[in-house]
Amino acid sequence: MTQKKSAKKVEVKKEKSPAAKKSVAKKSVVKKNLSAPEVSQEEILLQALRGMRDILPDEQPYWERVRRALSHAQQEYGFQRIDTPLVEFAHLFTRSVGTGTDIVDKEMYIFNTRGGDRVALRPEFTAGIARAFIQHGMSVLSKPVKLFSMGPVYRYDRPQEGRYREFYQANFDMFGESDPILDAQTIQLAYRVVQQLGLKNIEFQVNSIGTAESRKEYSKALVRFLESQKHKLCQNCRERLATNPMRVLDCKEDKCIQLTAQAPQSLDYLDQESREHFKRLLEYLDELDLPYAINTRLVRGLDYYTKTVFEIWSGDQEGKKYSLGGGGRYDGLIESLGGEATPAIGFGLGLDRVILEMKRTQVKPYELPKPRVFLAQLGDMAKKKSLRIFSDLEKSSILVAESFGRGSLKSQLRVANRLGVEITIIIGQKEALDETAIVKDMISGTQETVTQPKLVDAVKKILKSNAALGPVMPIVHTDDDEE
């Protein structure tokens, strides 16, 4: 769970001296290098880039639970998986997400390739998926076209807990239907996913921003209002007024909240169709048992949204809210990218934050299957045999652990015990010669010798009877046993 906190610089030799080869620990390599500077060296920083991290084995059970829930929801709701490249022409994002948005202006990983193309690491999924939709002529498919994707996205931002430069999103998109029932279903799907992940205190924030025109008009009206009341705003908001007036609505300062309560609302500036759309969406939402609130202050940071926008929030005891994801309708995007006019709606879920919330609220991670059998070997002959036995067991779908590198039987049994296996198979010199194996029941401590051809069946039999006894208690000798 914990990542390396600080830089470690290690000098790596291009040609290792025999002394260095013997040294297993990397740190001692460093020391030896320092005393042997004549060898050509190259300095590398053994550190992940800022805002990027390794997801270590310890954390994988959480990710596995997330993957499974997503895969389940994807199938239940009829989405097909699509994977698009991490890298696209930078233009795709500037045109869809929009210049003027922070994502494009400040946070994109953007660079030139050797061939001279201006490209960017995807800061979100929808643009790439929309590109693929057009490129592969998916508009001829039966509507709605439902696509699911999952993977890393990149934003060059200051990292914090739950905020990384490389982070993971799951993305659901539906193309080709403008009916508000799809909006409702999208939110329902999002809810289903977070619910399956065991998250409580979920709330949806829903709003409609209408068309690009009505949005523009609203923004003008808002600025007009705020300008006239500028003296009542906090310092920050006065600055926001010039850069991003909509954000004033998000301010946490009391006086700003009071003032903006009287500010014009985006809903009042909706065109007739958008208003009807929103009204019907709310009707559908009321049909569902969804925790949602209309949030007229909700504005999203991407240009392509039209009509419905929403966010998924998770709250803690102290009343802090964390945004886990969000989405909305983007009826104009496909056309603006050069495809034929296609309404669409989708949402993205921030998986890193979902997992953070799972940990915070102590949701149980997915439990990976544990080996129930351990294979111990003693001596060269047994070692050779054990490789084959391991393979036989694996082919019979028996998960078996081993520690081939270890010498003594004691240390191997110790490992077996620590793993909590039910059976340990022991092959020593004698058994290797006799073509037999010792099958030791780790729960009772008893053991029997069977011939190797019968080994798999013998193991299966014990496992089966153990399973019938209910949950397995891994053997633990407590102090009470002795006293």
Next chain:
RNA sequence: GUGACUAUCGUUCAAUGGUAGGACAAUGGUUUGUGGUACCAUGAAUCAGGGUUCGAUUCCCUGUAGUCACCCCA
């Protein structure tokens, strides 16, 4: 991008302007063919680079990274 705080074995917590210590974890052992506990042993760290100093892990500067607030968002 701005500001603040932080940085010690794999993890966690100590200590010091004078050769960094414990706990947990790891590895080996306590009649070399049998597990737990206990006991013993072993390996393992001052983020990097400069400066001040007789001497820096400690003080100063820079860099890097993390955390927090802002910005923004997932």
